[in-house]
Amino acid sequence: MVRVQLHGCFAIRVDGRSVEQALPGRRGRLLVAYLAAHLRAGADRARLIDLLWHPGVPGPGAAPGFAALLSKTRAALAPVEVRGRQHLQLVLPPDAVVDAAVAAAALHAAEAAMGRGDWRRAWTEALSTLFVTQREFLADLDHPWIDERRRAVGLDHDRGLACYAEACLHLGPTELPSAERSARRLIASQPLSETGYCLLMRALAARGDRGAALAVFDDLRTVLRAELGAAPGPAAAAVHAGLL
Numbered sequence: 163m164v165r166v167q168l169h170g171c172f173a174i175r176v177d178g179r180s181v182e183q184a185l186p187g188r189r190g191r192l193l194v195a196y197l198a199a200h201l202r203a204g205a206d207r208a209r210l211i212d213l214l215w216h217p218g219v220p221g222p223g224a225a226p227g228f229a230a231l232l233s234k235t236r237a238a239l240a241p242v243e244v245r246g247r248q249h250l251q252l253v254l255p256p257d258a259v260v261d262a263a264v265a266a267a268a269l270h271a272a273e274a275a276m277g278r279g280d281w282r283r284a285w286t287e288a289l290s291t292l293f294v295t296q297r298e299f300l301a302d303l304d305h306p307w308i309d310e311r312r313r314a315v316g317l318d319h320d321r322g323l324a325c326y327a328e329a330c331l332h333l334g335p336t337e338l339p340s341a342e343r344s345a346r347r348l349i350a351s352q353p354l355s356e357t358g359y360c361l362l363m364r365a366l367a368a369r370g371d372r373g374a375a376l377a378v379f380d381d382l383r384t385v386l387r388a389e390l391g392a393a394p395g396p397a398a399a400a401v402h403a404g405l406l
């Protein structure tokens with residue numbers, strides 16, 4: 163069994179043993195982490211050399227240095243394979259678990275369930291997404307491509323929050339506190355997006371606190387006017403009209 167953790171500190175377990183410390187230093191961990199994050203696409207050898215030698219410029223010794231690094235990495239990962247010569251790909255067994263892939267699949271399933279009105283399934287899958295994406299992507303490593311992925315993960319986390327809050331609103335009174343908490347987190351993450359405000363207004367109204375819900379609309383109107391010189395859009399206005 164192979165398990166790869168990309169959220170939180172990088173870790174890879176092969177048949178119950180941790181192998182990340184056996185990889186050849188920071189470059190070895192970055193190499194495996196990059197290939198695990200791009201399982202289907204893989205990467206060209208030249209691209210990987212540029213990535214691993216960043217912020218420096220690869221010199222004449224980079225190619226033989228990469229060859230030695232790759233050889234040590236393959237030995238540490240066995241029986242997991244890094245296949246290819248000019249184009250490299252991490253090949254995992256069919257039952258392998260990569261937390262980032264699990265989160266992506268769960269988010270897709272949550273949004274699909276929400277579209278069908280299957281709120282229990284949407285709730286479960288959104289929660290699975292949030293469990294993974296709440297942890298920082300490759301928290302113990304640093305590189306420009308990791309920064310880009312962290313921003314993308316942040317957006318996925320917000321999508322998961324919105325889906326989870328929506329499901330909570332449909333599942334009844336016991337889930338309303340969770341809907342409210344998720345909506346507030348969404349507002350904190352995206353203060354100029356109406357989605358979190360709409361969810362929060364609906365959650366507060368469902369709890370019977372219409373005054374607090376109307377106050378949220380006022381907050382939205384104030385923020386949009388101050389930051390964008392704009393008024394709330396049709397979705398927020400419709401929720402507000404329903405409150406009135």
